[in-house]
Structure formats: C-alpha cells, structure tokens
Amino acid sequence: MFHEIPPQMLAEMRRLEQIDRRDRGDGTPHLQRLRQVPPDTGRFLAVLAAGAPGGAVLEIGTSAGYSALWLSLACAATGRRLTTFEILPSKAALARQTFAAAGVDHLVDLVEGDAVGRLADAGPVGFCFLDAEKDRYAECYEAVVPLLVPGGLLVADNVESHREALQPVVDRAVADPRVDAVVVPIGKGELVCRRV
Numbered sequence: 692m693f694h695e696i697p698p699q700m701l702a703e704m705r706r707l708e709q710i711d712r713r714d715r716g717d718g719t720p721h722l723q724r725l726r727q728v729p730p731d732t733g734r735f736l737a738v739l740a741a742g743a744p745g746g747a748v749l750e751i752g753t754s755a756g757y758s759a760l761w762l763s764l765a766c767a768a769t770g771r772r773l774t775t776f777e778i779l780p781s782k783a784a785l786a787r788q789t790f791a792a793a794g795v796d797h798l799v800d801l802v803e804g805d806a807v808g809r810l811a812d813a814g815p816v817g818f819c820f821l822d823a824e825k826d827r828y829a830e831c832y833e834a835v836v837p838l839l840v841p842g843g844l845l846v847a848d849n850v851e852s853h854r855e856a857l858q859p860v861v862d863r864a865v866a867d868p869r870v871d872a873v874v875v876p877i878g879k880g881e882l883v884c885r886r887v
C-alpha cells in the first residue's frame with residue numbers, strides 16, 4: 692500500500708505537511724491552522740483502516756484532507772470509499788482542492804456540516820477516525836460505538852496531547868463493555884477501540 696503511493700497523492704501530502712509545519716511556527720490563528728496528524732499517525736491509520744472489517748469508513752474532522760489522503764490509500768487497497776465530515780466551509784473548500792489535486796475524488800465523499808446527527812446515515816461502520824473539537828468527543832464516541840460492526844474500529848486522536856480534556860472519554864472507553872480499548876503512544880496519542 693505504501694510502496695505505491697501515487698506521485699500526485701505524495702505531492703499533496705508533502706504540500707500539506709509543509710503548510711502544517713509553517714502554521715505551527717508562525718502564529719497562524721487556531722481556526723485557520725490545518726492541525727493535521729503527523730505522517731506516522733497517518734500511516735498508522737491507513738494500516739488499521741485497511742485491516743478493519745467491512746462497513747463504512749468514516750472520518751470526523753477533515754480539515755484540508757491530510758489524514759483523509761492516508762485513509763483513501765486504505766480504501767483504494769480494499770475497494771471501499773471514505774466518508775469524511777467537515778463542519779467549516781473554509782476547510783471543506785481546502786479539502787475539495789486536496790482531493791481533486793491528489794486524484795482521489797472517486798474514493799472520497801466529503802460531507803459538509805456537523806457530523807453528529809449524520810453518522811447513522813452511513814450505515815454500519817467498519818472504521819471511524821475521530822479528530823474533531825475536543826469538547827465534541829464524548830458525543831461522537833456515543834454516536835459511533837453503537838454503529839460499529841463486530842471487530843469495527845474507532846480511533847480517536849489527541850488523547851495524550853489533550854489528556855486533561857479527553858481523559859473522561861478514555862476512561863469511558865476502557866470501562867465500556869462494548870469495546871476493547873487501548874491508548875497507543877504514537878503521534879499525539881491514539882485511543883483505539885475495537886467493538887467486541
């Protein structure tokens with residue numbers, strides 16, 4: 692899968708990595724920053740998504756589409772499509788440009804608006820990446836877990852970088868009999884939940 696990243700997609704990944712690096716160093720305001728996952732987390736997501744059982748592949752929080760590019764690699768490898776939700780029109784517009792330039796329009800459905808309330812439209816879920824505002828995680832967790840197929844995965848970003856805000860979600864997952872959950876110390880800390 693990673694040995695065959697198409698040059699068009701690789702060029703978009705590199706472009707977004709450069710913008711994200713610049714954003715973090717030059718005081719770009721929070722809402723304008725891309726705030727995307729680091730490359731090793733993108734790779735981790737793609738490996739998990741490619742191994743996830745059948746069902747919808749979802750992302751909550753697209754930004755400019757960087758993590759979605761990694762997930763689209765998994766979708767290409769497994770004959771599926773990604774549905775990714777973005778609440779901000781300005782970010783959705785950037786993501787549209789990214790997907791067109793990377794040549795993955797045929798693999799990605801971008802849904803503009805609040806993901807909560809629309810997740811059930813996707814049907815049973817095989818994989819979901821949660822990377823939205825931290826005060827929405829608990830709500831998203833409760834919305835996604837009932838939709839997971841047996842063996843389906845929910846991966847939530849930032850559980851180490853935003854430990855204080857997200858510890859209640861981690862505690863909830865670890866104690867939740869519907870899932871097996873573990874925090875993986877890669878990137879900003881990934882909570883991985885597998886539906887039993």
Ligand SMILES: C[S@@+](CC[C@H](N)C(=O)[O-])C[C@H]1O[C@@H](n2cnc3c(N)ncnc32)[C@H](O)[C@@H]1O
Pocket residue numbers: 725726727728751752753754755756757758759776777778779782804805806807822823824827
């Ligand atoms: C951390 S960024 C996502 C970065 C992206 N996953 C990546 O790694 O390239 C979070 C994004 O989630 C979006 N967002 C926040 N709450 C949302 C919601 N309820 N539904 C959909 N998108 C949301 C924000 O507008 C922002 O663009």
